[in-house]
Amino acid sequence: MSVQWNEMIVADARALRASEIRDLLKVAERPEIISFAGGVPDPKLFPLATFNDVYGDLTGDEQAGRRSLQYSISEGLPGLRQWIADDLAATGAVRDIDNILITCGAQQGLDMLARLLLEPGREIVLEKPSYLGAMQAFSMRRPSYVGIAMDDDGPVIAELDAAFAKGARIAYLSPDFQNPTGRSYSLDRRLAVLETARKYGAVILEDAAYCKLAYEGESLPSLLALDDAHGDPDAGTVIQLGTFSKTLAPALRIGWITAPRPVIRQLVLMKQAGDLHVSTINQEIALRAASKLFPSHLETLQGAYRAKRDVMLSALADFMPEGVSWSRPQGGMFVWLTLPENINSRELLIDAMEDAKVAFVPGQAFFCDQSGINTARLSFATESNERIRDGIERLALLIRRKDNQ
Ligand SMILES: Cc1ncc(COP(=O)(O)O)c(C=O)c1O
Known part of the structure; x- marks a missing residue:
């Protein structure tokens, strides 16, 4: 008789679920995709x-x-x-x-x-x-x-x-x-x-x-x-x-x-x-x-990430259509996007990866009550300034198209 894993694995462990978004975002690591999805620091800034x-x-x-x-x-x-x-x-x-x-x-x-x-x-x-x-x-x-x-x-x-x-x-x-x-x-x-x-x-x-x-x-x-x-x-x-x-x-x-x-x-x-x-x-x-x-390396990090944040914020201001709003963080790695209510950010991600070659994390996963369907997390930490601007422009075009559908 084979092992009945469903019965062997305790309820605490079964409470963990694989993330479908994580699977989807595996492709985001391809170089042709501009990825705002990662939650990781910029490896170029590691003090090697x-x-x-x-x-x-x-x-x-x-x-x-x-x-x-x-x-x-x-x-x-x-x-x-x-x-x-x-x-x-x-x-x-x-x-x-x-x-x-x-x-x-x-x-x-x-x-x-x-x-x-x-x-x-x-x-x-x-x-x-x-x-x-x-x-x-x-x-x-x-x-x-x-x-x-x-x-x-x-x-x-x-x-x-x-x-x-x-x-x-x-x-x-x-x-x-x-x-x-x-x-x-x-x-x-x-x-x-x-x-x-x-x-x-x-x-x-x-x-x-x-x-x-x-x-x-x-x-x-x-x-x-x-x-x-x-x-x-x-x-x-x-x-x-x-x-x-x-x-x-x-x-x-x-x-x-x-x-x-x-x-x-x-x-x-x-x-x-x-x-x-x-x-x-x-x-x-x-x-x-x-x-x-410390503290000089912190100043280096702060300078580099501040510049990336500024590029992302100004690209958002330049390209995003009316009805889209975003946070203006004074630190960290993330900008939070709120889309028009008719846009589901999970669905948007599929088109963003396929057509616009841009990745982000749909916001719903961060809500314990599964709300936030029209939200998204954008990281400015790892992409270059040029790719940040380019990626936001592509994403904005897609959102414009979706909003008009
Ligand atoms: C808010 C927050 N807490 C904790 C962690 C875990 O960090 P680590 O285990 O690398 O120290 C992270 C990692 O991204 C984070 O964003």
Whole structure:
């Protein structure tokens, strides 16, 4: 008798679904397609020479080299956690290294927090739209999603309050240059979010993946930093996720969770049980590269991405027909497009890939309630300035045609 896989695979794992959009977008990697679909950094901006140096320095040093190839503690290298604690302190978030766990990217942080805090039916509040990867991590625990509407300043507080009043006690939020919309919260809204969470004793999971990619305007304090103003960091409301993926290189797979000590202690046990620790050598390399490169490399990234964003925004203004609107992000990698209501962006993608040779991600996938049929995420991170302008012009022509049909 053959194995009955349907019965063998547990319900948590079955909750994960393959994405039809991902399959569709596989073709977007062909060179003839101008792709605004990727969610990845521009590889041309990876600091290759510095990596060459720091790997050489490390493996050329007998003691440090051998140590970096050994197992290490589950919390993460103390030196790296200290670097992160110092960096957080510079933003106003005072944390000890015992408040930090190094994870295999922020994505593992999301998975671990899902396993720590979610269970079937437990409610979690999400922005509409929200980061798809977070929803994938959360879905494994089969929670119940409560989507809340966003305006230009952040989440609509009445909706957040209502979600907590009905019993939700966890919210996953991205206050800076959100994936997928590129939008950020105003200072007042950050304060209101914290006040609302405190009113109900709720936890905020703050995703700070893009916070360093700020291109203009004043940098606003994170929810974590604002939470600190109210005393003991171990009693805080906010758990923050960070990563080097957007600032050094995603292949390092170095992220972190900052949380009250009792939470970190529990997560460390999970990390031990799961994969022992993040690669020692990668942690060592990330520490050496960040110490050497920051803040000047951040300025290089900010300059390069700002220029690409500007090209995309001016092309949108030049070519898009009336009835199409878009976000004007002050950082990050994404512009969010809202199309006329009669245009389904999934259908548009098929024609865009075939006729216009342009790819983007239809927005519906980012909504926990499957709304947003006429929305799309455009990344300006990886294409050249010329191709960004060309791609937006082609897409605009197609939208014009569709809108007139
Ligand atoms: C908002 C957000 N959070 C987390 C991640 C995961 O990043 P990583 O696991 O590479 O650190 C991403 C990746 O694109 C992201 O966009």
